[in-house]
Amino acid sequence: MVNECAPKPHVALLASPGMGHITPLYELAVRLVTQHNFQVTFLVITAGSTVAQDSYLTAYPIPDLHIVDLPPPDMSNELLNNMKTVARLCYIVEQSIRPLRSVLNGLKRPKVKALIIDMFCTGVFEACKDLSIPVYSFFTASAALLTFSLYLPTLDCKADGEYVDLPEPVKVPGCNPIQTQDLMYLVPKSMINEYQQWFMHVSRLPMVTGIFVNSWEDLESVSLKAVKHEPFFANIPTPRVYPIGPLTKQAEPVLTKYEKETIAWLDKQPKDSVLFVALGSGGTLTSEQLTELAWGLELSQQRFVLVVRKPSDCAISGFFSAGSDVDDPIAYLPDGFVERSKGVGLVVSGWAPQVGVLSHPSTGAFLSHCGWNSTVESVKYGVPIIAWPLFAEQGINAALLSNEVGVAMRMPMVGEGGEAVVVRRKKIESVVKAVMEGEEGKKLRRRAKELQASGRETLSRGGSSYETLARVAESWNIET
Incomplete structure (x- = not known):
């Protein structure tokens, strides 16, 4: 008999800064509350937070x-300003979690049954351990990157130089060659500090009690089958992997002038156009690449919504400023592009209601x-994808998707x-x-x-993802 007066079981989640980390963990928190009758504490690292x-x-x-x-x-x-993105992110997390023990101790009862973290919070x-709280990882990237990450310590021992210079594709056991x-x-590897930080965090994956992934069997059958059945992963040993996707941001409130204009403009366009x-x-794109992209869109004569932010030679320069770009996009586009595109295209500055558009x-x-968040949303x-990877594991994702x-x-x-090139307007037009x-x-x-x-x-x-999460939630619920 259920005791209706008993407090709901309690779990906590902790994400590192960045919307790619925050969004899936928060949506998992929402599901635990709304579908599985939990109370959840969502711990926020405020250093490095963005408007978005x-x-x-x-x-x-x-x-x-x-x-x-x-x-x-x-x-x-x-x-911080002198650090590269990954090193900066890891340093922010390292400093921010110093008071974690006292924060967890001070949370309202009942005691936290589990702490769910992303890959940079290890x-x-x-x-x-001091508080006897089991730790779970929510690997917020693809299962394809998860298998690569679990294989990374082995690959690191085998390969002396950069992975991109290897003579043969990387063969993660049970997976398609990369x-x-x-x-x-x-x-x-030449970015020693950043590489060491990334390597340290993925090397700790076997230490968690279980690993959630924002994926499901039909999307990533090869990687999920490998991590479950391939002897290599059993020998690491790999914790149990729980596919619970697709977890995506819910419909966002349309608040700003740009957001309202975007949805109103889409309302007037034909289906799938x-x-x-x-x-x-x-x-972010370089100035040269942004110019070529704009010309390619214009030459294609297809309808488009183009989100523009200030160009940069660093592809990830907007990571710590998401949602705060207020620059006029016209300044970064070819002369007359916005005027010539009226009726066919819409240019949006910095940020768009992505879920509303997709x-x-x-x-x-x-x-x-x-x-991976954008991929799962699409x-x-x-919605089919034209893959334009920029940084991190996005090349692996692009190969997976295509x-x-x-x-x-x-x-x-x-x-x-094998070198990165500027994609020219005629190629953009044709694709x-x-x-x-x-x-x-x-x-x-x-x-x-x-x-x-x-x-x-x-x-x-x-469904598989629903029942997978339900079983884990039930195991937390019955633990004393």
């Missing part, structure tokens, strides 16, 4: 989901950096020698036309619609 992050976490208050800010650490801005183990050019966006061009919360019937394709709404999943066409961004109106585009769209239905089914009661 703050707006997202405060948009929809939910009973039993408590947002708790970790005390801001005393850090030198000068020190410094929590000592505090959680072409070396798809590793070019990962942290190189608009290409949405957005490179994530942190992605879920809109007028949206027919997504030119994306292939960050697939969830049945070669294995069949929902993407890749932009040719790598030269014959955009092929996806928006060609036979290949129709094939990609059919496959995306199949996965849209699959994603909806797996999240429904009785």
